Amino acid sequence: MAVAKPKQQRLVLALAAVAVLAAAGVIASFALQDTAAYFKAPADIAASPPAPGQTIRLGGLVKTGTVTRPGDGLELHFIVTDMKADTNVTYRGLVPDLFREGQGVIATGSFDAQGVFRAQELLAKHDEKYMPPEVAKALEKQGHPVNAS
C-alpha cells in the first residue's frame, strides 16, 4: 500500500537494514574467528600444544574404557581421542546426559603445568545416526557397535 512515510522513518529503516547487515558480518567474523573451527582435536593439540592456562576447546570421542571417578568421586577422568592422538581430561561439574563412552565430547578448559587438560565445561556431541534402542542393541550383539572408539 502506498503510504507516504516521512523521510525520517525511511532513514530509520535504512539504518535498520544496515545495522542488520553489520550485525550479520560482525557475528560471522567474531564467531568464526580465524579457522572457523569450533574446537581442536587431540591430533591438533599434539601438533601444536597450547600454552598452559590458555583456554581452548578440545573435541573428540570419549575413549571406551577410560571414564573413571577416582578418589572421592567428585572428579571425572577420561581420555579424548580422535583415533590419531589421545588427551587426558579431568572435570568437576555437571555432566551432560548424553556424555558416554564412544560418543563425542567438547571440553572447554586449559592445560595445567603437568599437561593434563582441566575442563571447565563439557558438552556432548552426537553423530548423525538415529535409530531405535533395539536396533542399536542388535548391532552391538552382532559385533558392530554403533559407536566405537
Add this chain to the structure above:
Amino acid sequence: MPHLPFIIAAYTFTLVALGGLLVWSLTRMRRAERALEDGERN
C-alpha cells in the same frame, strides 16, 4: 533432565509461529482482495 518440557516447548513454538504466519497472511489477503472486489463493483 526431563525431556517432555523441551518437546512441548519446541512443538508449541512451531505451531504458534506457523499458525500466526497463516492467520496474518490470510487476513491481509482477504482484506486486499475484498477491497479490490468492492472497488470493482462501485
Add this chain to the structure above:
Amino acid sequence: MAASDLHALANPLRFQRLATALTPWLLALGLGFLFVGLWQGLFVAPDDYLQGKTVRIMYVHVPAAWFASGGYLGMAIAALSARIWRHPLADLAVRAIAPVGATFAAICLVTGSIWGRPTWGTWWVWDGRLTSMLVLFLLYLGVIALTHLHEDRARGLKMAGYLAIVGTINLPIIKFSVEWWNTLHQPASIRLSGSSIHPDMLQPLLLSAVGFLLLFAAIVLVRMRTLIAEQRLEARALRRAARAG
C-alpha cells in the same frame, strides 16, 4: 513448462487466478501432511537409542531448516530475475517469500536451541552451523526492512534484491559448515548416498517435511495474491486520482 506458460504466469492477472485455484489445495494438503507427520513423530515413532524422547524435536526442526534455506534460494533467484530480466512478478516474489522464510528460520533456531539444551548441554554455541543459520535469519530481516522503504519503493526493492543475491554466499556455508570445520552440530544425516536415519524415524520426518514445503508454498501464494491485489488497488487509486485531477 513451455515458454508460453511462463509468459502466462508473468501476467499478474493470470498468476492471481492460478494462485487462487491452487491455494486451498496447498493449504489443505500441507496441513494434512504436517499433522500426520507430527502425530507420527510425537506418538508413533520410536525413541532414539541415544537421545531418547528428545529426538522428536527433529520432526519440526529439520524441515524448518531445510525450507528456510531453500526459501532463501528461491527469494534470491526471484531477486535476480527482477534485476536481470525485469520479470514483473519477481519483486513481488521477493516480498512474498521473505517473511515466510524468516519465520521458518526462526522456528529452526528456536527449536534447535530447545533441542540443544538437553542433548548437547547448551542453548547455543557460535559454531559454523548455528552461526550461519542465525546470519540467514538476519539476512531475511534485512530484506524485509529494505522492502519497507515506502518513500522510494523501487530503490528499497533494488537494495533488498542485492542483499538477497549477495547473501546466497551464506547457503553453501550453512550446508558445508559441518563438513569443512569442527562444529558441535553433527554432519548431515540425509545425503544423496543415503540416510543414517532409521526408517521408522525417516518416515514421519519426510511426511512433516512435505507438510512444511506445501505450507511454505501455500503461504507464499497467499502473499503473492495479497501483493498483486494491493498493487491493483494502488493502480486503480492512481487512475481515479488522475481522472479527478
